[in-house]
Amino acid sequence: MxxxxxxxxxxxxxxxxxxxxxxxxxxxYALMDDNDxxxxxxxxLNYFETKSIKQGLDLKGGIYIVxxxxxxxxxxxxxxNKDKKFNExxxxxxxxxxxxxxxxxxxxxxxxxxREIKLPRYFISYGKTxxxxxxxxxxxxxxxxxxxxxxxxxxxxQFGVSEPTIQKQGNNRVIVELAGIKDPExxxxxxxxxxxxxxxxxxxxxxxxxxIRQIDNVAKGSIxxxxxxxxxxxxxxxxxxxxxxxxxxxxxxxxxxxxxxxxLSLKEIIGQDEVKQILExxxxxxxxxxxxxxxxxxxxxxxxxxxxxxxxxxxELTGGVIEDAQxxxxxSGVTAxxxxxxxxxxxxxSREWARITGAxxxxxxxxxxxxxVHMAPVIRSQIFGGxxxxxxxxxxxxxxxxxxxxxxGALPVPVNIAEERxxxxxxxxxxxxxxxxxxxxxxxxxxxxxxxxxxxxxxxASFSVMWTLILLLGVLALLEATLTLPGIAGLILTVGMSxxxxxxxxxxxxxxxxxxxxxxxxxxxxxERAITTIVDANLTTGIAAAVLYQYGSGPIKGFATVLFWxxxxxxxxxxxxxxxxxxxxxxxxxxxxxxI
Amino acid sequence: MKFMENTKINFMAFKSFGFAFSSVLAIxxxxxxxxxxxxxxxxxxxxxxxxxxxxxxxxxxxxxxxKSVSVDNKVYDLSSExxxxxxxxNDVMIKIKSxxxxxxxxxxxxxxxxxxxxxEKAPADKNExxxxxxxxxxxxxxxxxxxxxxxxxxxLVLILFYISVRFEFKFALGAILALVHDVVITLGVFSLxxxxxxLSTVAAFLTIVGYxxxxxxxxxxxxxxxxxxxxxxxxxxxxxxxxxxxxSRTLITSLTTLLVIMVxxxxxxxxxxxxxxxxxxxxxxxxxxxxxxxxxxxAYIYQTSK
Numbered sequence: 001m002x003x004x005x006x007x008x009x010x011x012x013x014x015x016x017x018x019x020x021x022x023x024x025x026x027x028x029y030a031l032m033d034d035n036d037x038x039x040x041x042x043x044x045l046n047y048f049e050t051k052s053i054k055q056g057l058d059l060k061g062g063i064y065i066v067x068x069x070x071x072x073x074x075x076x077x078x079x080x081n082k083d084k085k086f087n088e089x090x091x092x093x094x095x096x097x098x099x100x101x102x103x104x105x106x107x108x109x110x111x112x113x114x115r116e117i118k119l120p121r122y123f124i125s126y127g128k129t130x131x132x133x134x135x136x137x138x139x140x141x142x143x144x145x146x147x148x149x150x151x152x153x154x155x156x157x158q159f160g161v162s163e164p165t166i167q168k169q170g171n172n173r174v175i176v177e178l179a180g181i182k183d184p185e186x187x188x189x190x191x192x193x194x195x196x197x198x199x200x201x202x203x204x205x206x207x208x209x210x211x212i213r214q215i216d217n218v219a220k221g222s223i224x225x226x227x228x229x230x231x232x233x234x235x236x237x238x239x240x241x242x243x244x245x246x247x248x249x250x251x252x253x254x255x256x257x258x259x260x261x262x263x264l265s266l267k268e269i270i271g272q273d274e275v276k277q278i279l280e281x282x283x284x285x286x287x288x289x290x291x292x293x294x295x296x297x298x299x300x301x302x303x304x305x306x307x308x309x310x311x312x313x314x315x316e317l318t319g320g321v322i323e324d325a326q327x328x329x330x331x332s333g334v335t336a337x338x339x340x341x342x343x344x345x346x347x348x349x350s351r352e353w354a355r356i357t358g359a360x361x362x363x364x365x366x367x368x369x370x371x372x373v374h375m376a377p378v379i380r381s382q383i384f385g386g387x388x389x390x391x392x393x394x395x396x397x398x399x400x401x402x403x404x405x406x407x408x409g410a411l412p413v414p415v416n417i418a419e420e421r422x423x424x425x426x427x428x429x430x431x432x433x434x435x436x437x438x439x440x441x442x443x444x445x446x447x448x449x450x451x452x453x454x455x456x457x458x459x460x461a462s463f464s465v466m467w468t469l470i471l472l473l474g475v476l477a478l479l480e481a482t483l484t485l486p487g488i489a490g491l492i493l494t495v496g497m498s499x500x501x502x503x504x505x506x507x508x509x510x511x512x513x514x515x516x517x518x519x520x521x522x523x524x525x526x527x528e529r530a531i532t533t534i535v536d537a538n539l540t541t542g543i544a545a546a547v548l549y550q551y552g553s554g555p556i557k558g559f560a561t562v563l564f565w566x567x568x569x570x571x572x573x574x575x576x577x578x579x580x581x582x583x584x585x586x587x588x589x590x591x592x593x594x595x596i
Numbered sequence: 597m598k599f600m601e602n603t604k605i606n607f608m609a610f611k612s613f614g615f616a617f618s619s620v621l622a623i624x625x626x627x628x629x630x631x632x633x634x635x636x637x638x639x640x641x642x643x644x645x646x647x648x649x650x651x652x653x654x655x656x657x658x659x660x661x662x663k664s665v666s667v668d669n670k671v672y673d674l675s676s677e678x679x680x681x682x683x684x685x686n687d688v689m690i691k692i693k694s695x696x697x698x699x700x701x702x703x704x705x706x707x708x709x710x711x712x713x714x715x716e717k718a719p720a721d722k723n724e725x726x727x728x729x730x731x732x733x734x735x736x737x738x739x740x741x742x743x744x745x746x747x748x749x750x751x752l753v754l755i756l757f758y759i760s761v762r763f764e765f766k767f768a769l770g771a772i773l774a775l776v777h778d779v780v781i782t783l784g785v786f787s788l789x790x791x792x793x794x795l796s797t798v799a800a801f802l803t804i805v806g807y808x809x810x811x812x813x814x815x816x817x818x819x820x821x822x823x824x825x826x827x828x829x830x831x832x833x834x835x836x837x838x839x840x841x842x843x844s845r846t847l848i849t850s851l852t853t854l855l856v857i858m859v860x861x862x863x864x865x866x867x868x869x870x871x872x873x874x875x876x877x878x879x880x881x882x883x884x885x886x887x888x889x890x891x892x893x894x895a896y897i898y899q900t901s902k
Contacts, residue, residue, distance in 0.1 A: 058796075058867070066736065101739055182723050185704055192700075264669045417701070419736045422729040427646070427867065434865030441863060442856035449852050453599060486799030489871060492856060493803045497810060500849040504814060507845040514601070529821075536762055537813040541806045543758055544751040548802060551747035553740055559799040563806065 005587060008580050015572070016467065019474035026052035026477050049163055053477045054179075056484030056558065059432050061425030062179035063187055067152070068418040069145050069172040071104045072097060075137060077413065079122040084273060086122055089115050104172070105138050141172065144412040149174050154408035155190055159401075173418060184422045186397060194370050194414050195405035197319030197343075199356070199388075200311040202364035202376050203284065208256070208310040211284055215245045218274040245269050252295065252305065255376075260292060260304040285313040290372035291392055309366055309373045316356045316365070318410070321349025321386075325406035327399040330391070339399035341390040343406060350386025358382035369402065435488055442492075443469075446499060454506050456595035460581050461502035464573040468498040471569045476562065486559035494566025497538065501574035505530040506596055519594045523582050531575060542567045600844040607839050607887055608832040608895055614888030618777060625784020633787050636794035639741040641694040641734030643703040646727035647710055650719045652685040661713045662690070665706060667699040674706065683866040687727060691792075694734050703729045744798050748805075752776075755809065763820055766897050771812045774882075774889040778808045782878045791870040800871040804878030807853070811846065811886040818842050819891065831898045835891050850883045 029048040032040075040048070057064050072094040079086060093111050097104055109130070112119055119133045126136040149168060156164045156176065165177040181187045203211075248262045258266050269275055270286055279285065289307035297303040324344040330336055345353055356365070357379050366376040367390055374392045393399045446465065450458035472494060476483065509526030517525065542564060549560035585591070637644050662674040674692060682689040690706065699705060711718050711725050718725050732740070752772060759768035779801055783793075791797070818838035826834050839846075857879065861872040 068733075098733070098735055101735065101742070184723075184726065184729065188701065188704065261669060416733075417731065418733045420703070420729065420731045422726065424646075424648070424723070424727045426648070426724060427727045431865055431867045434863060435868060438859045438863040438865075442859040445855050445859065446852055449848075449855060453848055485868065485871070486796055488868075489796075489799050489803050489875075492860070492875075493806050495856065496807060496849070496853045499852050500810060500814075500845075503845050503848050503852075507842070507848075510601070511841070533814050533817040536817055537810045540755055540758055540809055540813055543754050544802070544806060544809070547751040547754055548747050551743060551750060553743050553795070555795040555799055556744065556747060556802070559802060 002587070005580070005584060008576070009584070012577055012580055015471070019467075019471040022474035022477045023470065026473070028052075045162075050480060051477065053473060054163070054480070054482040055428075055432065056482045056487065057177060057179055057421065057428070058423055058485045058555075059428050059435075059483065060179050061181075061423045061428035062177065063181045063184045064178075064419075064421040065176045065188065065191060065417055066169065066419035067148070067174045067176065067191065067415040069141065069148055069174075070414045070416055071141055071172055074141055074144060074413040075108070078126070078137065078140060080124070081122055085115070086117065089117050104141075105134055108137075109134055145172055145174070147412050148415060151409045151411055152176060152191060155404055158404045158408060159187070159190055161187075174415070180425065182425065186401065188417070188420075190401050190405065192415060192417065193401075193405055194411045195319065195402075195408070196370055196410040197322065197406060198315035198368040199317040199353075200285070200313075200315050200366045200368055201356075201360055202366050203310045203312060204363075207282070207284075211278070211282060211310060212246050212249070214278050214282075215269065215275050218278065219245050219269045219272060249308065250305070252293070252307065256308040256310075257293070257295075257305040258288070258308050259297075260306060263288070263306060266308075279313070283313050285311045287311060287366070287368060287371055287373050289392075290369070290374050291394065307373070309376060311366055311368075311373075315368075317345075317349060317352055319406060320410070321345045321352065322406050322409075323349075323386075325403040327396065327403045330389075338391070339393050339396045341393070341399050341403045341406065343388050343390065345386030345388075347386070350384070353386050353388070354382055354384050431485065435485075439488075439491075443495070446495070450499070450502070454596050457506055460578050461499070461506070463581075464502060464578045465495060465498045467577060468494065468566070468570045468573045471573070472562070472566050475565045475569065479561070479565075481561055482558065483562075484555060484558045486555040487562045490559045490562030490566060493563060494570055497541070497567065498570035498574060501530075501534045501538075501570055502578060504533055505574065505578065509594070510596055513594065513596075519591050520586055522594070523579075523586060527575070527579055534571065534574065538567045538571050600847055603840045603843055604836075605840060605843075606836055608836050608892065611888065611892040611895060614892055618781075618885070618889060621781050621784070622777060625781045625787075628784045628787050629780075633783075634790060634792040635741075636792040636797075637691065637694075637730055637732045637737070638795045639737050639744075639793065641732050641737035643692045643694070643698075643706070643729075643731040644689065645692075645703050645707050645729050646682055646687065646689045647707060647725055648687045648719070648727045649714070649717045649725075650686070651717050653688065653714070653717050655679050655681070655688070657714065658688050658690070658710065661710055662706070665709045667702075667705050670699075682727070689727075694732075694737075703731045740795065744795070748798075748802070751805075759813075759816075763816060766894060767816050767820070769897070770890040770893040771809065771816065773893060774812050774885040775805055775808055777885050777889050778804055778878060778881045781881050782874060785877045786870075786874055789873065791873065794870075797870055797874060800874040801878070803875060804882060807879060808882030808885060811849070811882055812890045814845065815839060815842055815886050815891055816894075819894065832895050835895055839887055839891060846883060846886070850879060853879050 025048055029052040037045070054060075072090055076082075076090055079090075089111060092115075093107060096107055096111065100107060111117075112130070119130050120128055123133045123137065126140075127133040145168065149166060152174060153166050156166060156178065161178045161181065163179060165175070167175050169175050176191055178187055245266070248258055248266050249256045250259075251257070270279070287309050289309070292304045292306050294302050295305050322343055323346040326342050327339055328342050330338050330340045360379050361381065362378060364376045364378050366373045367388070368374070369390070374390050390402065393402065443465075447458075447462040450461045450465075452458070454461060469491070472491070481487075505527060508530045509522050512522035512526045513519070545560045545564040545567065548556055549564065552560055658679050659675045662677065662679070665672045665674055672695075674690075677693065678691040680689055681687065692702070692706065695702075707726055707729065711722055752775065755775075756768045756772050759771050782801065782804055786793070786797070815838060818841055819835055822834045822838050822841075854876070857872055857875045860868060861876060864872050
């Protein structure tokens with residue numbers, strides 16, 4: 001063996017072993033059954049999960065969610081002295097923003113100018129000029145997206161998902177990928193709930209009665225005004241809208257309640273400008289309970305009701321003071337055996353809590369989570385030590401999830417789901433097994449085909465195609481890439497191109513042989529001529545792959561990654577590996593006929 | 597094995613016929629595309645849910661159930677949305693257009709509604725009921741379409757540039773036209789069969805672009821090589837010679853690829869089927885277009901420039 005051939009052999013062996021080494025964790029992990037996996041230590045599991053090729057959500061099942069920070073809501077939260085003009089402005093802005101691909105603050109500025117909105121009037125604490133305010137607001141939005149990401153990271157970590165991916169997209173979006181999730185509904189709620197915990201004092205009966213009277217006065221009037229203008233679409237609701245605010249309410253054990261059928265029209269009344277003004281003037285807030293109660297109505301039918309609470313609109317304490325929250329089963333009282341969340345506050349919160357409870361003995365305090373009242377117990381005595389309990393939860397899972405979101409903290413601004421892709425585990429598993437099976441059958445047929453056409457050389461080509469796949473998977477493992485359905489498309493195209501490269505070479509060699517050249521020189525000139533073709537074809541496709549990687553989103557990017565590396569690897573196997581085998585076999589012996 | 601060696605087929609004799617044939621196919625495809633591309637929710641926005649019943653269910657049953665879906669005391673009639681089987685008759689896929697003021701988590705609401713109203717046919721574990729859920733807001737939809745379009749166009753422009761540098765601008769023109777031809781016709785056939793275009797099928801179309809490009813370059817490369825010895829005199833015969841010389845390679849590669857795709861189409865499963873189908877059509881069209889679009893166009897260009 002001469003030294004040139006030996007060096008090439010060493011290079012090829014080195015690259016082959018690198019590929020196999022990179023693939024080893026994937027193979028070992030794939031061969032393990034559930035039992036083996038559960039026996040792994042956390043460290044080992046972590047090793048296998050990062051070092052082996054990951055399956056995308058479309059193959060493995062799981063949930064992919066793009067959360068979008070509700071920027072209009074953020075601006076609404078930051079604004080002061082809001083009036084009708086401002087609300088209309090924001091409403092228009094919200095609709096425009098949903099239909100447009102423009103940046104939110106560009107739209108904000110344009111719309112404010114068009115409507116001659118005096119921004120300093122509403123945002124005086126953020127600056128005196130329009131420019132100052134807009135730049136300050138966009139800083140606030142950057143800051144809130146950062147906090148949203150942190151908090152979601154916290155929640156996901158505590159939820160216990162293997163290899164979650166959380167990343168920022170653009171200015172106001174977060175991509176969350178949770179593989180292998182069994183219960184997408186629960187995961188979605190966990191991500192999306194704002195988890196704002198507020199402790200608010202319930203107002204007494206006298207002020208509630210007077211509030212209802214005031215609302216009845218204005219709400220009635222406004223409905224009559226509206227009546228002519230009501231769209232025909234809403235005619236079904238007219239009957240209930242005609243009734244006054246108070247007529248929708250019933251009394252349930254000292255609390256007010258509203259039937260679930262009336263909930264929507266009740267909220268509409270509360271949403272009227274005049275009613276809003278009254279609420280604002282009296283520092284009042286009306287919220288409903290999180291869960292409903294079933295009562296028998298006058299007609300003897302079971303009806304669903306929600307309790308209604310009249311609260312002071314400023315929270316005495318918020319979730320920020322929470323140090324720890326745990327699910328536990330209640331030991332005593334009427335709730336014994338039910339899941340509750342035990343909340344512990346930090347020292348500052350404990351002091352405040354002691355002061356609030358001390359000052360409000362015999363008043364009721366509402367525990368409000370995401371603007372829903374969970375419970376409103378009467379404060380019997382001052383509470384020291386900063387502990388409280390949240391009751392009224394449907395299940396252990398719900399209690400666990402609330403504990404998680406309380407520990408992780410509240411989102412500074414609500415988030416909406418802009419895009420979601422959930423794939424059930426069974427569908428994913430089907431795709432994988434069917435995909436793998438057909439890949440194996442396909443490859444087997446390719447080998448047969450190549451051997452029929454090119455005999456021994458066909459075997460060499462099959463060998464190179466096989467190594468193309470192994471090396472490509474090895475590269476993907478090294479890159480810690482995720483294999484998705486479009487990625488498999490890329491794999492197939494790579495196999496196709498790798499077969500093609502071999503076919504091009506062999507056809508050239510055959511041509512040279514037909515022209516009467518010797519085996520040795522036919523191989524040399526065959527390769528030489530084929531290489532230009534192969535390089536041109538592969539480079540052009542490689543350019544396409546690189547561009548797609550640069551500009552493409554999600555699935556297209558996955559496809560481009562596989563294709564790009566597939567091209568690199570298949571050029572290596574077709575040009576260097578097969579060439580080496582031909583050179584090696586023809587250099588030692590004097591072969592007169594090539595099996596091609 | 598000797599396969600298609602030393603053929604002397606006069607491909608260019610049929611080039612007018614090829615152009616006519618391609619034009620008919622391309623115009624037909626464009627008409628199909630204009631009358632209605634079945635764009636998936638990825639590009640249009642909306643919600644798609646896939647559910648798996650434990651026994652066979654009729655589409656009508658699902659449609660009836662979807663007649664009134666109530667959310668927060670508002671009732672939605674979804675019975676006119678697209679409902680179809682997915683794989684066997686146990687699994688159903690429902691595609692819902694995006695609504696104004698759509699309630700939050702609408703897809704989940706629809707799944708819950710179906711699960712509750714058709715409980716006797718649904719599996720006991722609700723998580724086995726959910727096959728897939730996708731929702732894309734119209735805003736994201738238009739962003740995704742923009743991105744997909746932009747990436748394909750910029751890839752085409754760069755390829756045009758590369759081929760112009762490596763070969764000649766005339767070659768690049770033929771290659772790009774062949775690519776556009778392939779994608780348009782495959783899109784047309786694809787739309788005719790009622791499959792919908794999603795981000796994954798875009799990947800399949802890109803695969804066709806890659807394949808067709810590879811095929812075209814191989815032939816153009818041969819033409820360039822033969823031009824060195826014979827120049828542009830008797831250009832049609834040079835092209836014929838080049839196509840014939842690479843014919844066995846063209847056929848062997850196409851047949852091998854088609855073999856793999858046929859296997860995928862037959863055994864690959866429901867999810868991958870639109871993809872395999874696209875590839876099947878694309879490979880056939882791509883092989884054809886290398887000869888009758890990319891090469892034939894060269895012949896025309898040299899004929900008129902003489």
